[in-house]
Amino acid sequence: MTSSSEIEVTLSNAGLWKKFPSPMEMILTRKTGRKMFPILEYSVDGLDPTATYEIYLHMERMDEYKYRYVNNEWDSYARGDKITPIQKIKHKSGGQTGRLWMDGPISFEQIRLTNNPDLDKKDHIFLQSMHKWLPVITIQKLENGGEDSDYYEEFRMEDVWFMAVTAYQNPAIKCLKIENNNRASGYRETGKHKTNLPTRGIKRKASETFPTPPSSTSPRSKKNSNGHSPISHDIPNPGNRDFSMMGTANQCWMNPYQNVWNHGYKMGQQMVQPAMNSWNMQNLGRPKNTSQEQQGKPINTIVPEFFGLNNLELHLFSSVN
DNA sequence: CCAGTGTCAATGGGCGCAGCATTA
DNA sequence: TAATGCTGCGCCCATTGACACTGG
Numbered sequence: 001m002t003s004s005s006e007i008e009v010t011l012s013n014a015g016l017w018k019k020f021p022s023p024m025e026m027i028l029t030r031k032t033g034r035k036m037f038p039i040l041e042y043s044v045d046g047l048d049p050t051a052t053y054e055i056y057l058h059m060e061r062m063d064e065y066k067y068r069y070v071n072n073e074w075d076s077y078a079r080g081d082k083i084t085p086i087q088k089i090k091h092k093s094g095g096q097t098g099r100l101w102m103d104g105p106i107s108f109e110q111i112r113l114t115n116n117p118d119l120d121k122k123d124h125i126f127l128q129s130m131h132k133w134l135p136v137i138t139i140q141k142l143e144n145g146g147e148d149s150d151y152y153e154e155f156r157m158e159d160v161w162f163m164a165v166t167a168y169q170n171p172a173i174k175c176l177k178i179e180n181n182n183r184a185s186g187y188r189e190t191g192k193h194k195t196n197l198p199t200r201g202i203k204r205k206a207s208e209t210f211p212t213p214p215s216s217t218s219p220r221s222k223k224n225s226n227g228h229s230p231i232s233h234d235i236p237n238p239g240n241r242d243f244s245m246m247g248t249a250n251q252c253w254m255n256p257y258q259n260v261w262n263h264g265y266k267m268g269q270q271m272v273q274p275a276m277n278s279w280n281m282q283n284l285g286r287p288k289n290t291s292q293e294q295q296g297k298p299i300n301t302i303v304p305e306f307f308g309l310n311n312l313e314l315h316l317f318s319s320v321n
Numbered sequence: 322c323c324a325g326t327g328t329c330a331a332t333g334g335g336c337g338c339a340g341c342a343t344t345a
Numbered sequence: 346t347a348a349t350g351c352t353g354c355g356c357c358c359a360t361t362g363a364c365a366c367t368g369g
Contacts, residue, residue, distance in 0.1 A: 027327085030361070035325070068358085115360085129359075166360050167327090174327075184326040186366035322369105329364080336357085343350075 006046040009137055009155040012105040013041045016180060017160060023074060023132065024162035025173045026113055033112030033124045037181045040108040040135055040160070047098030052142040055091040055101065057108050059125055062132040062161060069169030081128045088138065089123055095142050115166060127164040134161040 011017065016038045017024070027034045040057065047053060061083055065076035092110055093100075110123045117126050127133055140152040168174040178187040 032325095037326090178327070181326070182368065183324080184366095185368075187327055324367105324369090326367085327365100330361100332359100332361080334357105334359100337355090339352105339354090341350105341352080343348100345346105345348080 007139060007153055007155075008045045009139075009157075010043050010045075011041065011157060011160060012043045013038055014159070019180065020176050021170065021172050022159075024160075025165045025168055025170060026127075026133075026162045027168065028113045028115040028127055028129050028164050028166055030114060030116045030119070033114040033119065033121070035109070035112055037177055037183075040111070042106045042137060044101050044106060044139065047102055047139070048141075049097060049099035049102070051098050052095050053098055053101055054095045054140045054142060055093075055106060056088040056138040056140065057091070057111065058086045058088045058136050058138070059127055059133045060086070060136050060156075061128075062134045065132075066128075066130050067132065067163060068130060072170075074163065074169075080131050084117070084126065084128070087125050089125060092123075113164065115164070129164045129166050131164055132161060133164055 020038075026036055044055075061080065063076075064080045064083075066078045066080045067074045068077050069075075070077075089108070089111060091106060091108065093106075112121075112124045113127055114124050115127060115129050119126065134156055137155040138152055139155070163169075168177075178184045
C-alpha cells in the first residue's frame with residue numbers, strides 16, 4: 001500500500017461531533033436503513049490538483065466484542081458477531097480532480113445504515129448492532145484519468161467512531177440528536193410529540209406486522225464478583241462525563257461549559273470539562289500519551305493507520321484493485 | 322406530499338434460577 | 346444426605362414496524 005504524508009483529511013463538522021458524549025450512537029433500521037447524524041463530512045488537502053481521484057467510505061469493526069448499555073455505561077459482555085466483509089461506498093461525485101475534491105466539503109450524507117445483511121441497496125452499509133464501528137475514508141488516485149491504480153490511502157479518525165444500535169441507549173445522545181437534527185425537531189420542547197404522548201403507540205401483535213427477528217437477542221451480562229463482565233473491557237465513564245439519570249426521560253438542559261444540551265444530569269452535580277477520551281485511545285490500540293490533543297494537534301485530523309479487525313477482508317478487497 | 326426523525330408497545334430468544342429427580 | 350443433572354418458568358432486553366410530527 002502506497003502511503004503519502006502530504007494528503008491531509010479533516011472532519012468539516014467536527015464541532016458537531018464533539019458536542020456528543022462518547023461513544024456516539026448510530027441507529028440502524030432494517031428495511032430502509034437510517035441516515036447517519038451527524039453526517040460524515042470531510043475536507044481534504046494535499047492532493048495533486050490535476051490528478052483524478054475517487055473517494056470511498058467503509059466501516060470497520062473496532063474490536064471483537066459485543067456491547068450492552070448497563071448502568072449508564074457500555075459494557076462488553078460477549079464475543080462479537082462474526083466479522084463481515086467490508087462494503088466500500090464510493091462517493092456520489094465519482095472520479096474527479098484533486099482540485100475539485102479540495103474545493104469543498106466531501107459529504108457522505110447519502111449513507112444509510114442497516115442491520116439487514118440482505119438489504120442490497122446502493123449507499124446502504126450493513127452493520128452489526130451493539131458493536132463499535134470506525135468510519136474509514138479511502139482516497140484512490142486514478143491513472144490516466146480513469147483507470148484504477150494501486151495508489152490509495154486510508155484515513156481513520158480517532159474521535160469519529162460510534163456504537164451501532166437499534167434504539168438509543170444513552171439518553172444524552174438521544175437528546176442531543178433531537179436538539180441538533182432538524183429532522184427530529186418535532187421532539188424538541190417546542191414540538192408537539194411530547195404533548196401528544198398519551199395518544200402515541202397503537203397496540204398490535206408484532207407477529208402480524210413483522211417477521212420474527214433473527215436470533216439477535218443477547219445473553220444477559222455475566223458479571224463476576226467485581227460486578228464486571230468476564231471479558232473485562234468495561235468502558236469507564238467516557239470523557240469524565242456522568243450521564244446517570246434522575247428518572248424521567250426528555251429532560252434536557254444546557255451544559256454551560258460545553259455549550260451543548262445534556263440530558264438528565266443531576267442538577268447539583270459538578271460539571272466536568274470535556275476531555276480527550278482515554279478509553280477511545282486505548283481501544284484504538286494507542287497509548288494514552290499519544291493523544292493528538294496532548295500533542296497539541298487538532299483532534300479532527302485523521303491519519304492513515306491500521307486499526308480495524310476486518311482489514312483482513314479489506315486487504316483481500318484491495319488486492320483486487 | 323415526501324423524506325426523515327424518535328417514540329412506542331409488542332415480541333421472542335435466551336439466560337438465571339428454583340424445584341425436582343437421579344445418582345453416589 | 347449431599348451432589349449433580351434436568352426441566353420449565355419468568356424475566357431481560359434487543360429488535361421491530363407503525364405512528365405522529367416537522368421541514369422542505
